[in-house]
Amino acid sequence: MMSTTDTETYTVDAIMDTIESNNYHIYFEDSLTALRTFVANGNYSRFFVLTDENTAQYCLPLLREKLGDPENFDLIEIPAGEESKDIDFCIGVWKMLIDFGADRQSLLINLGGGVISDLGGFAASTFKRGIDFVHVPTTLLSQVDASVGGKTGIDIDSIKNIIGTFTQPKAVFIEQQFLKTLPARQILSGNAEMLKHGLICDEEYWNLLKTSDLENPTAALVYKSVQIKNKIVLEDPHEKNIRKALNFGHTIGHAVETWSLINDKDSLSHGEAIAIGMICEAYLAHKKTGLSAAELEEITRTLTNLYPRYELKMEHSATLLEYMLKDKKNQNGKINCTLLSTIGQFNIDNVCTNDELLEGLNYYASL
Amino acid sequence: MMSTTDTETYTVDAIMDTIESNNYHIYFEDSLTALRTFVANGNYSRFFVLTDENTAQYCLPLLREKLGDPENFDLIEIPAGEESKDIDFCIGVWKMLIDFGADRQSLLINLGGGVISDLGGFAASTFKRGIDFVHVPTTLLSQVDASVGGKTGIDIDSIKNIIGTFTQPKAVFIEQQFLKTLPARQILSGNAEMLKHGLICDEEYWNLLKTSDLENPTAALVYKSVQIKNKIVLEDPHEKNIRKALNFGHTIGHAVETWSLINDKDSLSHGEAIAIGMICEAYLAHKKTGLSAAELEEITRTLTNLYPRYELKMEHSATLLEYMLKDKKNQNGKINCTLLSTIGQFNIDNVCTNDELLEGLNYYASL
Ligand SMILES: NC(=O)c1ccc[n+]([C@@H]2O[C@H](COP(=O)([O-])OP(=O)(O)OC[C@H]3O[C@@H](n4cnc5c(N)ncnc54)[C@H](O)[C@@H]3O)[C@@H](O)[C@H]2O)c1
Ligand SMILES: NC(=O)c1ccc[n+]([C@@H]2O[C@H](COP(=O)([O-])OP(=O)(O)OC[C@H]3O[C@@H](n4cnc5c(N)ncnc54)[C@H](O)[C@@H]3O)[C@@H](O)[C@H]2O)c1
Ligand SMILES: [Zn+2]
Ligand SMILES: [Zn+2]
Numbered sequence: 001m002m003s004t005t006d007t008e009t010y011t012v013d014a015i016m017d018t019i020e021s022n023n024y025h026i027y028f029e030d031s032l033t034a035l036r037t038f039v040a041n042g043n044y045s046r047f048f049v050l051t052d053e054n055t056a057q058y059c060l061p062l063l064r065e066k067l068g069d070p071e072n073f074d075l076i077e078i079p080a081g082e083e084s085k086d087i088d089f090c091i092g093v094w095k096m097l098i099d100f101g102a103d104r105q106s107l108l109i110n111l112g113g114g115v116i117s118d119l120g121g122f123a124a125s126t127f128k129r130g131i132d133f134v135h136v137p138t139t140l141l142s143q144v145d146a147s148v149g150g151k152t153g154i155d156i157d158s159i160k161n162i163i164g165t166f167t168q169p170k171a172v173f174i175e176q177q178f179l180k181t182l183p184a185r186q187i188l189s190g191n192a193e194m195l196k197h198g199l200i201c202d203e204e205y206w207n208l209l210k211t212s213d214l215e216n217p218t219a220a221l222v223y224k225s226v227q228i229k230n231k232i233v234l235e236d237p238h239e240k241n242i243r244k245a246l247n248f249g250h251t252i253g254h255a256v257e258t259w260s261l262i263n264d265k266d267s268l269s270h271g272e273a274i275a276i277g278m279i280c281e282a283y284l285a286h287k288k289t290g291l292s293a294a295e296l297e298e299i300t301r302t303l304t305n306l307y308p309r310y311e312l313k314m315e316h317s318a319t320l321l322e323y324m325l326k327d328k329k330n331q332n333g334k335i336n337c338t339l340l341s342t343i344g345q346f347n348i349d350n351v352c353t354n355d356e357l358l359e360g361l362n363y364y365a366s367l
Numbered sequence: 368m369m370s371t372t373d374t375e376t377y378t379v380d381a382i383m384d385t386i387e388s389n390n391y392h393i394y395f396e397d398s399l400t401a402l403r404t405f406v407a408n409g410n411y412s413r414f415f416v417l418t419d420e421n422t423a424q425y426c427l428p429l430l431r432e433k434l435g436d437p438e439n440f441d442l443i444e445i446p447a448g449e450e451s452k453d454i455d456f457c458i459g460v461w462k463m464l465i466d467f468g469a470d471r472q473s474l475l476i477n478l479g480g481g482v483i484s485d486l487g488g489f490a491a492s493t494f495k496r497g498i499d500f501v502h503v504p505t506t507l508l509s510q511v512d513a514s515v516g517g518k519t520g521i522d523i524d525s526i527k528n529i530i531g532t533f534t535q536p537k538a539v540f541i542e543q544q545f546l547k548t549l550p551a552r553q554i555l556s557g558n559a560e561m562l563k564h565g566l567i568c569d570e571e572y573w574n575l576l577k578t579s580d581l582e583n584p585t586a587a588l589v590y591k592s593v594q595i596k597n598k599i600v601l602e603d604p605h606e607k608n609i610r611k612a613l614n615f616g617h618t619i620g621h622a623v624e625t626w627s628l629i630n631d632k633d634s635l636s637h638g639e640a641i642a643i644g645m646i647c648e649a650y651l652a653h654k655k656t657g658l659s660a661a662e663l664e665e666i667t668r669t670l671t672n673l674y675p676r677y678e679l680k681m682e683h684s685a686t687l688l689e690y691m692l693k694d695k696k697n698q699n700g701k702i703n704c705t706l707l708s709t710i711g712q713f714n715i716d717n718v719c720t721n722d723e724l725l726e727g728l729n730y731y732a733s734l
Contacts (some may be wrong), residue, residue, distance in 0.1 A: 045699070094523055094530060104695065125495070128695050129518065129531040135658060151496065157463060163461060164496045165532065328471065332412070337679050 016223045022150060022168045022237055023232050028223055031173040032066035035109075035136065039070055044132070045105035046072045048097065050120040052080040055112040058181040060315040063111055074100045078119070085115050085155045087163065093123040106134045107170075110124070113139035113186075114146030117169075121152030125167035134171045136179040140190025140217060143272065144197070144225035149233035149243075162328075175224065176219045179343055183207045188214055189271030191306065192249075194221065197228040198277060199299065200245045203344030210302055244348040247319045247329060251352075252360060254278020255323035259316065268310060275307040278361035279325055279367075285339035287356065289347045299343070304367065312365040317358055324357065383590045387439030388597050389517060389535045390602055395590055398540040402476075402503065406437055406537055411473035411499070413439045415464065417487040419447040423478040426505045430478055450455035452482050454530065460490040474499045474537075479554075480506035481513030481711065482538075485528070492534035501538045505545040507557025507584060508637065510590035516540045516600040516610075528558045529695075533605055538546020543586045554582055556638030558673065559616075561588065563645060564595040566666065567612045570711030572725070577669055599721070611715040614696060615705040617720075622690035624664040626683065635677065641691045642674040646734075647727035648660060652706035654723065656714045668708070672733065679732040684725055691724065 016028035018110045027034040039047060047070055051060055056077050067073075076096045078084045097106070110120035110133060117135045124133035137147035153164030179187065191214045198206030205224050212221060229246065236243040257273035270277075282299045284292035335357060337350045352360075394401040406414060411512075414437055418427055420479040423444050434440075443463045445451040477487035477500060484502045491500035504514040520531030546554065558581045560669070565573030572591050579588060594615065604611040626638035649666045652658035693700045701723060706714045719727075 091454060091523065096530065098523070098526060124532050126489075126532055128529065128535055129520070153496070156458065157467060162465060162495065163493045165493055285446070285663075335682055 016219060017232055019226060021148065021172075024168055025169050026148065026172040026226060026230065028174050028219065031175045032063065032136075034364065035063075035134070035171075035354075036067050037171045038173075038265060039067060039107070042107060042132075042170075043105070044107040045103055046074070046100070047107050047109060048076055048100065048102060049109045049111050049230055050076045050078070050116055051111050052078050052084060052113075052116060054080045054117065055138050059111055059136075059178050062175075063136065063176065079115075080115075082115060082155070082160075085119050085153070085160075087154055088158050090123050090154050093119065093268075094127060097127055099124070102127065102131065104128050104131055106132065109134055109136060111136045111138060111153045112142070114252065117142055117147050118151070118164070121169065122154050122164055122166060125152055125165045130167070132170045132343040134173065135169050136173045136175065136176075136178075139182055140179055140187050140222070141193060141294065142190075143174050143179075143227060144190055145193040145223050147174070147237075148226055149227050150237060152322060158229040174222065178223070179217070181366060183270060184215060187217065188270040188306070190270030191217070192278070194225045195224045195248070195303070195306075196248055196274065197237045199278065199282075199340060199343055200248050200338070200346040201228050201232070201344060203342075206343055214306065227318060241348065244329075244336075244338050245346040246338075247342065247348075248346060249274045249278030249281050251277065251324055251327065251329070251337045252280040252320070252337060252357065253288050254313070255320040256265075256310075258323045259320055260310075271311070272307055274308055274362055275303045276312070279303050280357075280364050281337055281339060283339070283363040284337060284350070284352060284360045287359070288332075288350060291339070292342070293296075295340075295343050300367065309367075312361060314358075314362060314365055317361050319353055320361065321357060342361040375518075383586060386590075386597055388515065389537075389539050389601060391535055393515065393539040393541060393593060393661065395541050395586065397494050398542045399430065399503075402430075402501070402538075402540045405540075406434060406474070407500065409474060409499075409537075410472070410643045411474040413441070413467070414443050414474050414476060415467065415469060415625045416478050416623040417443045417445070417460065417478045417483055417490075418426070418478050419445050419451060419480075419483055421447045422483065422505050423446060424547050426478055426503075429542075429544065430476075430503065436444050437508050445483075446508070447482075448528075449482060449522070452486050452520070452527075454521055454523050454541055456590060457710075459488055460486065461494060464490070464494055466601045467497065469494065471495050471498055474501065474503055476503060476733060477536075479509070482513050484509055485518070485520045485531070487523050488536065488685065489531055492519055492532045497534070499537045499538065500715060503542065503545075505542075506549055507546055510541050510546075510589050511557055512560045512596060514541070515593055515596050517604060518599060536598050541589065543589070546584070551582060552636060555582065555674070555725065556636040556717070559638030559641040559645070561592045561611070562670070562673075563615055563641065564592045566645065566649075566710055567615050567713040568599070568709060568711060569593050570709075573710055581673065583644065608715065611696075611703075611705050612713040613705075613726060614715075615713060616641045616645030616648050618691055618694065618696070618702060618704045619647040619687070619724065621694060622687040623677075624678070625690045626687055627677075639674055640676070642670045643677055643679070643731055646670050647724075647731050648704055649729040651704060651717070651719060651727045652708070652714075654726070655717060655719075656706040657708045659709070660704070662710050667734065676734075679728060681725075681729060681732055684728050687726060687728065688721055695721055 019026040108124040135147040152169040153161030254273035260268040286296040386393040475491040502514040517535040589702040610612030620641040653663040
């Protein structure tokens with residue numbers, strides 16, 4: 001929560017106006033009241049709320065209270081976790097919508113983290129060739145990242161986001177209160193994307209994050225991250241060019257995440273993997289795109305202070321390279337990275353050789 | 368095939384220029400050469416051809432011959448029939464694309480009838496958030512109807528088109544030759560949509576169809592139908608208003624089709640059911656929107672001459688009304704019909720009461 005002293009140290013806007021995105025709004029101040037208004041004025045026939053077990057327990061009560069349980073309100077609940085983003089659960093959601101008699105004037109409210117917004121967004125964007133949906137993101141990651149940008153997605157055979165659409169929600173309602181029940185490790189996972197936003201676009205924001213209490217991110221920090229992400233996706237809704245900025249840390253980070261999912265008992269969170277990826281790719285940026293040694297050092301220090309150390313074994317790096325090659329971001333057998341030229345400035349489409357990528361991995365491994 | 372004498376009697380254009388649709392072209396003259404050029408110049412990494420058993424047998428050889436089997440060409444085959452439009456087959460197509468290593472620069476070529484174009488269009492529009500696809504329609508119905516307009520769809524639990532997207536193909540290639548192997552009953556099914564096009568938009572075309580050999584529809588007739596459908600969908604890509612013109616005959620026709628699918632051993636084809644629907648709805652048009660008695664008589668005579676008589680039992684009409692209510696075109700428990708004010712002019716959004724609909728059914732039943 002934002003305290004008075006916090007506010008004074010911020011250079012970011014203290015007034016969190018509604019953000020305009022691709023034909024929809026992202027609400028911050030008193031956002032659940034805004035949702036209530038949206039629901040009341042939207043001319044919808046039916047309302048469906050998609051939750052997982054946790055958001056049904058921790059977030060639904062507040063939503064119900066704020067909305068006052070409108071008529072024609074039905075719940076669809078799925079288990080928590082990435083496994084629920086599978087096509088089988090998507091079919092389950094479609095069938096529930098059919099059974100509940102959802103028509104084209106129905107609204108789906110996605111109440112949860114990125115799993116809920118990705119799956120719910122996809123299910124809605126394809127049900128009867130598309131019904132309206134809104135996001136009420138309840139994890140830090142989904143507030144600063146997944147709920148903005150119009151990407152929906154589901155998994156098949158554990159291949160992440162292999163099926164999806166580009167479809168914008170009709171609105172996003174970001175409510176700080178939901179973060180209160182979020183486990184610390186989930187907060188830390190979201191922090192990685194915020195730090196990424198600073199690194200790629202906004203040195204001042206990066207500096208602010210470095211000195212903030214990231215375990216309790218303020219609404220103003222979330223707001224700033226959303227502003228940055230929104231600006232990028234507005235310029236490039238279908239990821240043809242500058243949206244690739246958001247991939248900083250993700251070429252190597254995703255490979256590390258996949259490795260960990262398959263091999264570790266207690267696997268890395270997305271943000272933990274991306275933090276490792278950002279360190280490796282900062283090294284590549286230093287080698288290839290002019291990031292200074294001091295900046296590399298600063299990024300490395302900040303991230304290693306925040307995130308637990310992970311043992312990256314170089315004997316597994318061939319497998320990591322394979323994962324990078326298979327990544328849907330890459331084409332024609334070439335591995336692409338978004339790098340930095342300095343803190344706050346990115347550089348897309350840097351083809352990296354296997355040797356370079358190995359060097360990057362090695363930089364982290366030998367820290 | 369178009370003969371010289373045929374051409375002379377036509378008032379429709381003999382030169383079949385490429386038709387411009389929603390950011391893509393529909394090719395007629397020497398269309399498979401146009402496809403070859405498209406494939407050669409498209410900057411695609413991989414090509415996939417989706418067929419069913421029949422189009423693999425009857426249509427693929429010609430396609431291969433014309434394309435000269437480009438590199439990186441893979442086949443995906445599904446069984447023939449509406450059952451293959453199910454989500455399970457869609458998952459099968461997605462998995463084949465994954466296994467074949469399809470990337471975002473891949474092109475899917477849908478070679479077949481409406482089942483192939485609907486399913487293939489949906490699979491492609493969602494694979495990796497959308498890869499390019501083109502249609503090569505091989506049934507009359509898909510040439511004059513399914514391949515134009517950007518609707519994709521699949522079924523769940525036999526609920527037709529319950530899941531889908533609005534996504535335009537990158538091109539459509541209409542090749543008359545494919546119709547040679549199409550069973551007569553399939554031709555007749557496609558004829559119904561052509562007759563509908565005349566009835567809703569173009570009296571001259573309707574008159575031409577009445578005197579044509581519909582068992583062997585000429586390329587010029589197909590072309591005219593595509594022109595009519597394309598004009599309508601261009602004006603209303605997401606079916607908000609005038610696209611409903613295309614629903615003429617379909618409110619009652621769909622219900623009859625569903626009834627027949629469930630109850631008849633040899634069920635009605637889509638076109639056969641729509642022909643019945645058009646007769647019933649012409650009756651409603653006569654009652655409600657000014658279609659003259661002579662026109663009603665003319666429509667009834669033309670369609671009953673072409674299509675086999677179907678025994679519509681009035682004791683089942685309650686069930687038919689139920690199907691109409693459940694139709695995704697309808698809202699708020701009201702049944703909507705597109706009617707005619709005269710041949711060649713439509714009228715959308717006519718709410719019909721149960722009694723009126725029963726009268727319409729009864730008109731056909733007591734013919
Ligand atoms: N569409 C995009 O642009 C985009 C961007 C980034 C990530 N993603 C996707 O987002 C997903 C990850 O998102 P995530 O980290 O939010 O995962 P998540 O939705 O699985 O949420 C993480 C965990 O937190 C629980 N939770 C959610 N809200 C809570 C709350 N308020 N209190 C207590 N517990 C709560 C959930 O039940 C879950 O167990 C991935 O599938 C990823 O692919 C999508
Ligand atoms: N997207 C749209 O706008 C739209 C419009 C109308 C209909 N549709 C859909 O189209 C489907 C019906 O289309 P259809 O009638 O083409 O069905 P279909 O694709 O099942 O084809 C009918 C039969 O003809 C066979 N066949 C196809 N081409 C052949 C050829 N050249 N020679 C011999 N046999 C051939 C097929 O294997 C199949 O057995 C339905 O699922 C309907 O929902 C979609
Ligand atoms: Zn990320
Ligand atoms: Zn039809």
